[in-house]
Amino acid sequence: MSDTNSPTQTPAWARLTELAATARDMNLREQFEADPGRAERYTVTAAGLTADLSKNLINDEILDALIALGEETGVAERYQAMVAGEVINTTEGRAVLHTALRRPATDSLMIEGDDVVADVHEVLGRMAAVAERIRSGEWTGATGSRIRHVVNVGIGGSDLGPLMAYRALAHYRESIECHFVSNVDPTHMVETLKKLDPAETLFIVASKTFTTQETLANASSAKAWILDGLADADASEAVAKHFIALSTNADGVGEFGIDTANMFGFWDWVGGRYSVDSAIGMSVMIAIGADEFGEFLAGFNDIDTHMGSAPLRENLPAMLGLLGIWYRNFLGFPSHAVLPYSQYLERFPAYLQQLDMESNGKSVHLDGSPVDHETGPIIWGEPGTNGQHAFYQLIHQGTTVIPADLIGVINPAQDVGGQHDLLIANLFAQAEALAFGKTGEEVAAQGASEGLISHRSFAGSRPTNMILADELTPRVLGQLVALYEHKVFTQGTVWGVNSFDQWGVELGKELARGIVPELTSDDELDHDSSTNALIRHYRATRRR
Numbered sequence: 019m020s021d022t023n024s025p026t027q028t029p030a031w032a033r034l035t036e037l038a039a040t041a042r043d044m045n046l047r048e049q050f051e052a053d054p055g056r057a058e059r060y061t062v063t064a065a066g067l068t069a070d071l072s073k074n075l076i077n078d079e080i081l082d083a084l085i086a087l088g089e090e091t092g093v094a095e096r097y098q099a100m101v102a103g104e105v106i107n108t109t110e111g112r113a114v115l116h117t118a119l120r121r122p123a124t125d126s127l128m129i130e131g132d133d134v135v136a137d138v139h140e141v142l143g144r145m146a147a148v149a150e151r152i153r154s155g156e157w158t159g160a161t162g163s164r165i166r167h168v169v170n171v172g173i174g175g176s177d178l179g180p181l182m183a184y185r186a187l188a189h190y191r192e193s194i195e196c197h198f199v200s201n202v203d204p205t206h207m208v209e210t211l212k213k214l215d216p217a218e219t220l221f222i223v224a225s226k227t228f229t230t231q232e233t234l235a236n237a238s239s240a241k242a243w244i245l246d247g248l249a250d251a252d253a254s255e256a257v258a259k260h261f262i263a264l265s266t267n268a269d270g271v272g273e274f275g276i277d278t279a280n281m282f283g284f285w286d287w288v289g290g291r292y293s294v295d296s297a298i299g300m301s302v303m304i305a306i307g308a309d310e311f312g313e314f315l316a317g318f319n320d321i322d323t324h325m326g327s328a329p330l331r332e333n334l335p336a337m338l339g340l341l342g343i344w345y346r347n348f349l350g351f352p353s354h355a356v357l358p359y360s361q362y363l364e365r366f367p368a369y370l371q372q373l374d375m376e377s378n379g380k381s382v383h384l385d386g387s388p389v390d391h392e393t394g395p396i397i398w399g400e401p402g403t404n405g406q407h408a409f410y411q412l413i414h415q416g417t418t419v420i421p422a423d424l425i426g427v428i429n430p431a432q433d434v435g436g437q438h439d440l441l442i443a444n445l446f447a448q449a450e451a452l453a454f455g456k457t458g459e460e461v462a463a464q465g466a467s468e469g470l471i472s473h474r475s476f477a478g479s480r481p482t483n484m485i486l487a488d489e490l491t492p493r494v495l496g497q498l499v500a501l502y503e504h505k506v507f508t509q510g511t512v513w514g515v516n517s518f519d520q521w522g523v524e525l526g527k528e529l530a531r532g533i534v535p536e537l538t539s540d541d542e543l544d545h546d547s548s549t550n551a552l553i554r555h556y557r558a559t560r561r562r
Contacts, residue, residue: 023383023514026390030087037080038348044075046453046479064334065320066494067501070484073453074341074421075349084340085330091512093336097326100507103129103287107518108384114518115285116292116503120318120496134285138296145282145300146308148262152220153194153304160251160259163217166194169210170301171240172224173200173232174372176264179294180224182369183302183314186362186495189431190306198301199240202232207239216247222262222300226284228270231527237261237274264297289518291372292503295496310492317496325504335501338423338483339508345421345481346395353396355413355422357405359445362490363425367399370502377506379522380515393513399423403444414452414476421481424449425498429489445484452480 025031050056050072060072076084088094100106103113115134118127123139151157155164170180177200184196197214199207211219221240225233241257248256257275265271266283282297294302295315303311321335330336345351356367378394400408402424413420426445430438455478458471466474485501487494510517536543536553537560543550 028090030090033083034348062334064324065497068486074481088330093511096511109519113287115287117322119295120315149303159217160256161217165220166218167214168196168220170198170222171236175290175293176224178369180301182365196301216244224264228265228267314492314496317493318500321497321500335504336508338505346392351419356399358425359402360427364401371397376520377517378510383514423483425485427487427490449482454478
């Protein structure tokens with residue numbers, strides 16, 4: 019890559035620009051008719067995942083150029099640098115080692131004289147011991163009651179990851195029910211606690227620095243609820259027995275009243291959106307048990323190994339990343355839908371929104387120079403078949419082409435009356451309909467009146483990736499998450515941006531800290547006229 023970190027200076031980028039001129043008019047019907055072996059040639063496997071990439075707007079020439087782009091921008095080399103612990107998060111001066119969170123205990127990775135794999139497994143061991151005490155009933159609350167409800171208090175990666183995994187692995191959960199509070203809107207906490215008994219409730223406060231505004235506000239509300247509900251118990255004992263911390267700030271945790279023996283840390287080389295497989299996953303471990311959580315970690319490691327060893331053309335995360343670049347940068351498609359045909363994966367698209375958009379929503383290269391190309395797409399989606407009755411109309415017949423990942427599970431944990439076959443039939447049918455559409459001639463042949471032919475025709479050639487898992491186990495869920503982590507990594511590497519900082523979320527927080535006291539004072543305001551007017555309106559209207 020050039021000194022400006024821009025991929026636009028590579029030969030592959032120039033070649034892809036040429037190819038894009040005709041690819042916009044590619045007809046997938048014609049591609050399949052001309053190449054009967056297309057599906058087999060464009061199917062890629064990784065661990066327990068199989069992906070049919072044949073319904074993309076690509077041919078061998080385009081694919082070769084995309085692979086060349088990955089090679090010319092150093093995707094494989096940068097991945098090796100990442101897993102080795104090199105400082106690739108240059109704006110914060112940090113290594114990026116979420117892959118170390120799921121390496122087996124038999125591995126070793128020395129960073130500045132410290133074996134980080136050993137450190138990870140020391141924390142996992144302590145987590146497992148506490149999780150087992152909670153699950154078995156040995157851990158009791160201040161009144162001696164068994165813990166039956168766990169409330170995870172966090173935000174961003176400290177909420178989206180464990181919430182997604184908890185729901186995805188519902189089939190593996192046992193007696194303890196977990197709840198998740200993230201929004202600083204007090205409604206979230208109040209509505210969550212309405213049906214809970216303080217004597218049977220344990221809070222997990224997830225904040226690396228123990229300074230996150232929203233999380234500490236919610237944690238303070240939770241503390242007040244516990245102390246009020248257990249008024250007959252010793253206050254310090256009530257907090258110690260009903261709170262766990264996921265943090266590295268022992269002083270802050272201790273001041274809050276949480277026993278630091280029940281504080282589980284992680285490291286500055288773990289970004290929040292990459293942390294579900296760290297101590298942040300404590301609620302998941304409590305729900306499914308340490309052994310199944312170990313399987314979850316093993317699934318991540320499966321894909322880490324695949325990403326580090328498979329050549330680009332057989333490398334599923336890299337291929338998904340390169341296809342996304344093809345659509346974002348060369349065909350001009352601004353968004354990407356993730357459509358899981360599994361109710362268990364209902365929060366997976368929301369999880370991926372943060373993973374992708376916080377990582378690659380960047381407008382400068384690693385050297386600080388402005389990017390001269392598009393970066394992260396808008397990520398969105400909902401489970402099928404619900405989405406079919408909501409927004410698929412736009413995907414099929416709208417004016418904007420929206421590439422989509424369709425995710426299916428072949429062997430379900432639940433099936434009633436053959437409904438799973440109906441679900442999968444819809445999954446396959448949507449991919450077929452999006453790819454091949456329906457011509458005016460076909461519509462007319464079915465007896466439609468001339469005035470309805472255009473309304474009932476489908477252009478087709480709408481690209482999809484079909485990703486299939488044999489079943490949705492903890493291990494497969496880990497594979498799915500790592501698949502997208504490394505897709506995002508691939509794209510960030512090609513674009514030459516830092517996928518591991520998030521300065522864009524800081525400005526609003528900084529301004530909010532200044533506005534909070536102004537909402538309840540009569541002090542003069544020095545914001546812009548709009549913000550000043552809004553604050554004055556709030557002051558005049560707020561009932562206290």
